[in-house]
Each structure stands twice: as C-alpha cells, then as structure tokens.
Amino acid sequence: MASIFTKIINGEIPCYKVAEDEHFIAFLDINPNAKGHTLCVPKQEINKIFEMEESHYLELMKFSHKVAQALERTVTCKRIGMAVVGLEVPHVHVHLIPINAMQDMTFQHKVSMESSEFEALAEAIQKEI
Numbered sequence: 001m002a003s004i005f006t007k008i009i010n011g012e013i014p015c016y017k018v019a020e021d022e023h024f025i026a027f028l029d030i031n032p033n034a035k036g037h038t039l040c041v042p043k044q045e046i047n048k049i050f051e052m053e054e055s056h057y058l059e060l061m062k063f064s065h066k067v068a069q070a071l072e073r074t075v076t077c078k079r080i081g082m083a084v085v086g087l088e089v090p091h092v093h094v095h096l097i098p099i100n101a102m103q104d105m106t107f108q109h110k111v112s113m114e115s116s117e118f119e120a121l122a123e124a125i126q127k128e129i
C-alpha cells in the first residue's frame with residue numbers, strides 16, 4: 001500500500017508545499033514541533049534513509065540544505081535542527097525544525113496552527129527558495 005507521503009506526492013491528499021523538483025518534495029509537517037517544521041521527502045518510496053543509494057541520499061541532503069536555508073531566512077529561530085526518524089511514516093523524510101530550545105527537537109512539544117497560517121508560511125518559505 002502506498003505511504004501517506006506517496007499519496008501527497010501523487011496529489012491524492014493535500015499538503016502545504018514548500019518546494020519540489022523532479023525527485024524530491026518538501027512540505028510542512030501537519031503536527032509541527034515548531035512553526036515552519038518541514039519534511040523533505042524523496043518521491044521514490046523507500047523505507048529507511050540508509051537504504052538509499054549514496055548518490056540519491058546525497059541529493060536528498062542537497063535538497064534539504066536548500067530548503068533549510070530558505071526556512072532560516074523565513075522563520076525567526078536560533079537555528080534549523082535536522083532529524084530523521086521514520087517510526088510513524090515508513091517513507092524516508094528529513095525533518096527540518098526551526099529551534100530555539102532542545103525541547104523543540106523532542107517531538108513531544110507540539111504547536112498548533114490554523115490552516116491559514118500553514119498556507120501563509122508555506123508561501124513565504126517558497127518565495128525564499
């Protein structure tokens with residue numbers, strides 16, 4: 001069965017898109033640790049990040065780097081944290097999280113956002129790409 005991220009990539013379910021190219025997509029996490037929490041996802045559905053071919057993995061890092069820089073220009077924060085987990089969605093994704101404190105990286109402290117705020121933030125990050 002297709003992962004929820006494959007369904008997003010195929011346009012079957014919506015997302016707040018931040019960036020996209022031929023092989024990768026970035027969109028806002030729906031249950032963010034902090035405002036601007038973004039996921040960078042390869043379009044090819046692969047379960048674990050270190051199962052990726054080296055060149056594909058490095059391309060994902062390059063894509064994530066570009067998105068992280070745009071994110072840091074958009075959201076006020078001390079820095080952008082990066083994490084790879086994959087326990088909830090078994091489709092590779094890099095979490096980019098604007099952080100001010102260690103708790104922003106714990107996935108236990110969540111913020112709530114209205115859909116209008118998600119939309120405005122995704123648009124603002126897109127403009128910085």
Ligand code: AMP
Pocket residue numbers: 004015027028029030031032039084085086087088089090
């Ligand atoms: P993990 O697989 O543990 O790295 O976590 C999966 C992440 O995907 C969580 O932070 C979820 O909030 C996020 N997530 C799950 N479904 C969606 C969705 N439809 N759109 C955006 N983010 C999602």
